[in-house]
Amino acid sequence: MAKPEASKSETPSLARTPLFDLAVEQKARLTAFSGWEMAVIYSSISKEHEAVRTSAGMFDISHMGKFALKGKQLREHLQPLVPSDLTRLQAGEAQYTVLLNPQAGIIDDIIFYYQGEDETGAQQGMMIVNAATRSKDKTWLLANLENAPVQLQDLSPEKVLIAVQGPLATSYLQPLVQGDLTAVKAFGHLQTTVLGKPAFLARTGYTGEDGFEVMLDPETGVQLWRNLLAAGVTPCGLGARDTLRLEAAMALYGQDIDSSTTPLEAGLSWLVHLNSQGDFIGREVLEEQKANGVKRRLVGLQMTGRHIARHGYPVLADGEVVGEVTSGTLAPTLAKAIALAYVPLNLAKIGQPLEVEIRGKAYPAVVVKKPFYRSPNRSK
Structure with missing residues (x-):
């Protein structure tokens, strides 16, 4: 029934x-x-x-998750959880980074705002996380900070x-x-x-x-x-x-990046600071990828025509499926159809011709430099 x-x-x-x-x-x-x-x-x-x-x-x-963090040597206790060097942050500065699992997969992308020390010498910071991963992130942080003198206050509901x-x-x-x-x-x-x-x-x-x-x-x-x-x-x-x-080629968690993608595969190598800090979760995997190269990379695609490549559409090379679109749209500022997609490293070079399968038919695309649009108005 x-x-x-x-x-x-x-x-x-x-x-x-x-x-x-x-x-x-x-x-x-x-x-x-x-x-x-x-x-x-x-x-x-x-x-x-x-x-x-x-x-x-x-x-x-x-809807975004909002965590207030406080404790002696807060940056040092958070350091093993991210590949970016947090210790160099001064009060009033922030770092976009990622929480990693042992396979260097991205648990979430976050921003950590370092607020400096209070009158007791405790360091304070704010962390903004994605709405869909708020509960998972909170559990992960608490588990990994269990033995650290760090307090986490979830301000999300208030x-x-x-x-x-x-x-x-x-x-x-x-x-x-x-x-x-x-x-x-x-x-x-x-x-x-x-x-x-x-x-x-x-x-x-x-x-x-x-x-x-x-x-x-x-x-x-x-x-x-x-x-x-x-x-x-x-x-x-x-x-x-x-x-x-x-x-702006900014990744969306759950589509362009997730727990099966590493920051080096996702084109986020600029936040992996292997030379400037100690051990962190996933470091061994990233060191191996840095030394030997990744097998795939997230690239920017521009469609030759106005056909729009959507999330999940196959990416083709010489008629064979080689990857998949993670995000795609008709860019209003550019009046061009753009997309992000994972493709094998040998096909990730700028100018590489590819195709995207849309409703059973292949349409031409080309790998282009990211971001697709760079604003002249960004604060320095």
Whole structure:
């Protein structure tokens, strides 16, 4: 006997951020994403995308995991969990990096913000992780820090996170923030006040543009969103966030990188600091790959025509399947179809002709340099 379809009341409920009602109010189109009900489009992907590239857009990213870390020699205790040298970070600096398993597979990509020492000499930091991996990351961190004098506080349920991105992000945010935002360098961050309330602000983002990510309490977050909306900042959904990050060739966890891909395969060799630090989980695998080369690499593809290569589509060379597309779209800024794909190392060179199979037919593509788009507005 066939199992009856679940009624709406029986469907597992999706989590909602404290800004969810604002998305409904603004008649955003909603979608399920990593267990959350999120805005995917407010007006149109192209309009939202263009706003971030030319002016300013804002994203509700409150679904992201937010961990506050504190303890004596915090950086040194975190060091064995990542391939990047955290000990060189000064207060107010941050490092994009990855948590690795023993096979050097990527558990998650994260940003660690080092906040310096408090009056007791304990080091403090903030870690932002992906929404879908928050629980897994927390378990992994606690297990590996079990014998370390480090406290982890999960701020995810109690804090809002808003990304304000684009060349005019500073001018829109500045009137609402205490302190000079122009003094904050790329990947810089500080504790400040927004609309008179405490906030954590970082010059980071996931769009390839200059901009900031602001973490604050829900009530102030709602006020900040309304203030920015009234000032003319464009609300943006997950659709534009995806096209923006793909133009900038920023990896999406679960598609472009996962626990079966290493940072060297994923083109993230710049965050693997083999010469500047001691042992870390997965080091032996990365040393072997560094010495002998990887078998495959994540490359940028540009379609010769406007046919769009989507996630999961086969990549062909001489009629044979050699890889698979991980992400693909029609890039609004470039007006070209672009994609990321894993291919054998011998086919990963710039200019290499390949094909992508789309609905049973092969269409020409070429390996191109990443990122596909580099903004002239990025903060240095």
